[in-house]
Amino acid sequence: MGRKVMALEGNQAVALAMKQCKPDVVAAYPITPQTEVVQYFSQYVHNGEVHTEFIAVESEHSAMSACVGAAASGARAMTATSSQGLALMWEILYIAAALRLPIVMALVNRSLSANINIHCDHSDAMGARDTGWIQLFSENAQEAYDNMIQAVRIAEHPEVLLPVMVNYDGFIISHSVETMEVLDDEDVAKFVGEREADISLLDLEHPVTMGPLDFTDFYFEHKRQQLEAYKAVPKVIEEVGRQYGELTGREYGLLEAYRMDDAEVALVVMGSAAGTAKVAVDERRDSGEGVGLVKVRVFRPFPAKQLSDLLGKVKVAVVLDRATSPGAEGGPLYTEVRSALYDLDSRPLTMNVIYGLGGRDISLEHFHQIMDWAFDAARKGEVREPLRFAGVRE
Amino acid sequence: MAALTLKDLIKREERITPGHRLCPGCGEALFIRQALLAVDEPVVMAVATGCLEVSTTIFPFTAWRIPWIHCAFENAASTIAGVEAAYNALQRRGKELPRIVFMGVAGDGGTYDIGLQALSGAMERGHRMIFICLNNEAYSNTGYQRSSATPIGAHTTTSPAGKAIPGKPQHRKNLTFIMAAHEIPYVAQTTVWRWRDVVEKVRKAAQVDGPSFINVLCPCVPGWGINSDETVEISRLAVETCVWPLFEVEEGTKWTLNYRPKEKLPVEEWLKPQRRFAHLFKDEKGREVIRALQERVDKEWEFLLRLCGEG
Numbered sequence: 041m042g043r044k045v046m047a048l049e050g051n052q053a054v055a056l057a058m059k060q061c062k063p064d065v066v067a068a069y070p071i072t073p074q075t076e077v078v079q080y081f082s083q084y085v086h087n088g089e090v091h092t093e094f095i096a097v098e099s100e101h102s103a104m105s106a107c108v109g110a111a112a113s114g115a116r117a118m119t120a121t122s123s124q125g126l127a128l129m130w131e132i133l134y135i136a137a138a139l140r141l142p143i144v145m146a147l148v149n150r151s152l153s154a155n156i157n158i159h160c161d162h163s164d165a166m167g168a169r170d171t172g173w174i175q176l177f178s179e180n181a182q183e184a185y186d187n188m189i190q191a192v193r194i195a196e197h198p199e200v201l202l203p204v205m206v207n208y209d210g211f212i213i214s215h216s217v218e219t220m221e222v223l224d225d226e227d228v229a230k231f232v233g234e235r236e237a238d239i240s241l242l243d244l245e246h247p248v249t250m251g252p253l254d255f256t257d258f259y260f261e262h263k264r265q266q267l268e269a270y271k272a273v274p275k276v277i278e279e280v281g282r283q284y285g286e287l288t289g290r291e292y293g294l295l296e297a298y299r300m301d302d303a304e305v306a307l308v309v310m311g312s313a314a315g316t317a318k319v320a321v322d323e324r325r326d327s328g329e330g331v332g333l334v335k336v337r338v339f340r341p342f343p344a345k346q347l348s349d350l351l352g353k354v355k356v357a358v359v360l361d362r363a364t365s366p367g368a369e370g371g372p373l374y375t376e377v378r379s380a381l382y383d384l385d386s387r388p389l390t391m392n393v394i395y396g397l398g399g400r401d402i403s404l405e406h407f408h409q410i411m412d413w414a415f416d417a418a419r420k421g422e423v424r425e426p427l428r429f430a431g432v433r434e
Numbered sequence: 435m436a437a438l439t440l441k442d443l444i445k446r447e448e449r450i451t452p453g454h455r456l457c458p459g460c461g462e463a464l465f466i467r468q469a470l471l472a473v474d475e476p477v478v479m480a481v482a483t484g485c486l487e488v489s490t491t492i493f494p495f496t497a498w499r500i501p502w503i504h505c506a507f508e509n510a511a512s513t514i515a516g517v518e519a520a521y522n523a524l525q526r527r528g529k530e531l532p533r534i535v536f537m538g539v540a541g542d543g544g545t546y547d548i549g550l551q552a553l554s555g556a557m558e559r560g561h562r563m564i565f566i567c568l569n570n571e572a573y574s575n576t577g578y579q580r581s582s583a584t585p586i587g588a589h590t591t592t593s594p595a596g597k598a599i600p601g602k603p604q605h606r607k608n609l610t611f612i613m614a615a616h617e618i619p620y621v622a623q624t625t626v627w628r629w630r631d632v633v634e635k636v637r638k639a640a641q642v643d644g645p646s647f648i649n650v651l652c653p654c655v656p657g658w659g660i661n662s663d664e665t666v667e668i669s670r671l672a673v674e675t676c677v678w679p680l681f682e683v684e685e686g687t688k689w690t691l692n693y694r695p696k697e698k699l700p701v702e703e704w705l706k707p708q709r710r711f712a713h714l715f716k717d718e719k720g721r722e723v724i725r726a727l728q729e730r731v732d733k734e735w736e737f738l739l740r741l742c743g744e745g
Contacts, residue, residue, distance in 0.1 A: 064523035065516060091526045093519035098555030102512035105552065108505050109480060109516025115523055117516070131506055234527070241501040241517055242524065242531060244476045251504035252491035 042224035043288065050181035050213035053220060054120070054146050054206070055080035057188035059090050060228035061144075064115035064235070067095035067106035071125040072158045073210035074148040078120065100125035104132035104143075111141035112250055114240035116192065118143065122210060123150035126164045130171075136203045137172025138266060139250060142195030142235070143203040145173075146188060149311065149362075150210040151398045159399020160210040162311065165339070166363040166372040172266065174204040174273060175340040177310040181218040183337075184208035186290055189223075192232045193280045199272040207339075209312040211399065223288065231287060270341045277338055294343035296335040297350055299325055303332030305414040306354040306388070308347075308377055310336045313360060313395065313402050320407035331411055336373065344380035351381060355418040357388045358410055360430075362396045370394075370427050389423045395430040406430045438472060438633055446471045447499070454497035455489040459662025461652030461669065462486050462568045464626040466539070469566065472633040473640045476500070479537045480514035482544035483507040485575045486568060508548040511556035511565055514538035518561045535640045536563040542583035543573045545649075546609050557616045557645045564639040565647045567609065570654035578657040582607045585677070586730070587723035588710045590657075595713035600720050605730050610683075613647040617686030620646035624692075625678055626653070627669035631692060635682065651678045659709020671704040676735040681742060691742040698735070701728045 048056070055077045058066065066085075068078045078096075085094040093110075097103045103119045110117040121129065126147060136143050151161040165175060176191060178184040184206065191204040208214060223231075239248055254262060278293055285291025296314075299321055300306065309317050314335040324331045334350050336343070351357045359378075361371020369375055370392035381387045393410050395402045410430055417423045449470035456463040462485060470477060478501045481487045487504045490497040505513040518536045525531055538556070540549050545567035553565060572590045573579040580593040586605045589595040593602035614621045619642040622635040632650075639646035651672055653665045660668055672678035673693060680692040702724060705711040714720035739745045 064527065065519045067512075067516060067519070091523060093523040093526075095515060095519050095559065097512060097515075098551060098558075102509060102515075102552050102555055105505055105509035105512035106516030106519065109503065109513040109518075110520040110523075111516075112503055113478075113517045113520035113524070115516075115520035117520070132509065135505055241478050241503055242521060242529075242534070244501065244532070244534070247499055247501045249491050249496035249498050249502045252493045252496060253488045254493045258493050 042227060043221050045219060045221050047217050047219050048181060048222070049076065049215055049217050050184050050208055051076035051148070051215065052080055053181045053185040053222070054188050054208070055084070056222060057185045058118055059084045060223065060225050061189060061192045061232050062090060062116070062229060063092050063118040065093045065095065065107065065110035065117045066119065067097050067103045067110070067117070068119045069097050069100045069103050069121070069125060071100070071122045073150060073214045074120050074122040074125070074146070076214070077146055077148070100128040101132065104129040104136060107143045108132060108136050108139065108141060111136070111143050112139065112240070113242045114235065114237035116235040118145065120146035120148065122148040123152055123164045126168060127152060133168055133171035133173060135251070140201040140269070141203060142201050144188065144191045144195055145203065145205050147205050147207045148210045148214045149207050157398040158210070160212050160362070161397045161399070162207070162362040163364070165205065165207050166365070168205070169340055169372060172202065173340065174202055175338065176204065176206050177337055177339060178206065178208040178213065179312060179314045179335060181213055181216065182220040184213055185220065185222065186284065186288070186292065189228055189232060190280050190284050190292065194273070194277055196235055197276045200269065200276050202269060202273070207311065212312040221288070227287065231284070273341050274338070274343060292337065294338045294346050296337060298333040298335065300332035300334065300350055302330055304330035304355045304418055305411060306331070306351055306357045307333045307410070308336065308357060308359045308373065309333060310339065310373060311362060313362065316402060316404060317407050320404050320411065324411060329415070342376050342380070344376070347377060348380045348384055351388055352384050352386070354388045356391065356414045356423070358391045358393055358414045360393050360395055364394060364397070389417055390426065391417065391423050392427045393430050394427070400431050402431055438637070440629070443468070443471045443633070449477065449499050450490065451497045451499065455492065456485060457655050457662065459655045459665045460485070461570060461626045461654065461665050464665065465568065465632060465650050465652055468629055468632050469636045470500070472636040473535050475533050475535045475640065477535045477537055478517055479539060480505065480510045480517065482510035482540035482549060483575070484541040484544055486539060486541070488575060507544055509552050510538040510540045510544060510549060511553040514563050515556045515559070515561045518563055538563055538565040540567060541574065542567060542569040542571060543581045545569070546582045546607065554616065557613065557618050557647065560644050562643060563645055564636070565645065567649045568652045569649055570652045570657060571606070572654070572657055574654045574657045578654070583609065586727050587714050587720070589713060590710070600713055600723055608734065610649045613649070614683040614686055618645045618647065619643070620682065620684055622682040623649045623678065624680055625651035625669040625672055627666055627673055628693070631680055657710065659712070660707060664707060668704070668707060671699065675699045675701050675704040676731055677701060677704050679735065679738055681738060689741040689743070691738065691744050694744065701731055
């Protein structure tokens with residue numbers, strides 16, 4: 041088995057993972073900070089390194105539409121986008137999921153307009169949380185690469201057949217060069233296999249009608265059935281994560297618990313901020329303070345049970361959101377975590393911290409400040425300000 | 435390519451079954467049935483949201499005997515492009531597949547308006563597909579609202595015949611010319627009058643190794659305000675008045691007129707039997723609109739004759 045250590049940008053690593061998964065069809069449109077993925081991938085195509093049909097579409101809406109047509113024809117279909125591009129795909133995201141099409145998309149997370157900003161936050165992905173896509177988040181380029189490869193297996197698993205969105209932070213991950221380990225082409229090919237669809241538009245012997253008119257007499261049942269599909273997903277994600285661990289030594293689950301033993305305070309984070317947060321946790325642990333971190337890798341389906349198991353014993357859980365949900369009690373991750381904790385006999389206090397909108401940096405100092413707030417709440421036994429902001433000028 | 439006779443056609447297996455819920459006399463139904471019979475190869479079809487889609491696939495029923503997908507309204511072209519790309523890739527991966535004809539179908543709303551970008555993109559990229567516009571000159575599926583294919587003066591529910599404004603104030607746009615400007619292998623305009631014109635154009639398009647586009651004028655019985663047995667006659671009048679000339683364009687430059695009326699009829703002949711134009715005959719304001727339409731038709735006809743070398 042071959043692995044090699046390389047210095048790659050996140051986008052480069054993801055384009056490489058795409059190539060190694062041998063997609064039949066890639067339909068994509070350039071948008072910052074995703075653009076490099078399309079560029080690298082086109083180069084693979086023009087060098088004859090992949091058999092992929094690359095469709096350089098005229099919009100993201102058409103990118104997702106072409107992926108729907110391709111996946112419905114039994115092809116392994118992929119795309120990549122960011123921000124406004126995902127917003128333009130909106131109506132087709134629901135269709136891809138409801139038609140049970142295992143499309144894999146790299147979403148290089150970027151804020152949404154207005155005002156226009158090309159830098160990272162998670163508002164693009166969070167807005168798409170109810171579209172029916174499985175959502176994986178990545179802490180660094182290594183995870184983005186690993187997630188892309190696993191996403192193919194998860195999406196195409198016969199008990200799943202749902203689209204998967206692999207999230208990684210714009211610029212922070214997409215444009216940073218990282219030392220990472222990549223697999224040999226053959227190992228990835230063997231791991232993901234080839235897609236063999238049971239139902240396909242190219243099966244001329246068994247013509248199917250996909251996407252019919254579905255009224256009051258059946259639509260509800262179909263939506264109900266779709267919900268059932270998500271029940272199998274966590275187990276498949278864990279199974280694929282274990283197998284990937286056997287191959288690479290890097291095992292993946294629904295979330296990652298970091299130094300959570302006997303933690304009094306827990307941070308709940310997604311994406312690249314988890315890296316900085318871990319350093320801050322280490323520093324606090326070194327000075328004897330009981331703090332840990334939970335990194336949410338899978339946001340949809342939401343691992344509520346696993347989260348409440350981990351957070352049940354802490355005094356204060358601080359949920360960090362890199363997105364807002366205007367008019368709601370807090371950010372999207374916060375409301376999910378709060379709901380997950382509700383059934384516990386004894387619940388921790390919770391706080392929500394919004395950070396990093398539009399690519400605003402979050403530093404070690406910010407995390408220390410956040411942990412100070414949390415320890416203060418733990419001491420007082422109450423949270424006076426449940427919603428706070430890190431790194432904003434008020 | 436051997437020409438098909440009517441006898442040949444009736445021997446072929448129907449690809450759209452009876453029992454669908456399109457209106458009696460619907461131009462779309464007449465066209466799509468003949469178009470599918472005309473193609474020798476297997477067909478895979480992507481259809482945009484619209485009358486054809488909602489009337490033929492009411493779950494748990496389907497009228498289609500071919501592989502068929504509806505994705506959304508504006509993206510029939512990009513959806514079928516994805517199917518065609520999958521076909522190419524799977525063949526490259528070693529799958530054995532016969533030659534398949536890929537068809538994208540949309541109404542004028544899904545072609546002239548909301549689907550124009552996806553269509554233009556697909557044509558420019560050169561996917562092997564026939565894109566068919568079932569043009570009934572408005573949004574029939576939602577109850578006949580104006581589109582950019584609606585002719586001047588027509589009453590629609592968003593360009594009603596009112597006291598101040600007599601129907602749609604603007605001329606329709608010439609989409610067939612826009613598609614010809616893409617310089618794709620084959621572009622044609624037809625209607626459900628001469629079945630042979632329909633069959634031959636679809637067969638020609640099916641043989642193209644690249645994109646082709648056919649704009650079909652399809653009378654809409656409730657929208658146009660005609661009787662269900664008048665569909666073919668109204669289509670004939672559209673051609674005889676030169677409101678809808680039958681022509682084809684190869685590679686953007688080779689223009690051919692397929693039918694020249696012996697005597698070009700005034701546009702009134704086409705307008706009169708249609709209730710959507712009835713208000714135009716009631717006052718001077720309406721007659722002005724008819725004159726404007728006649729002027730536009732004359733101008734476009736002269737231009738077309740020059741392009742076809744018939745001037």
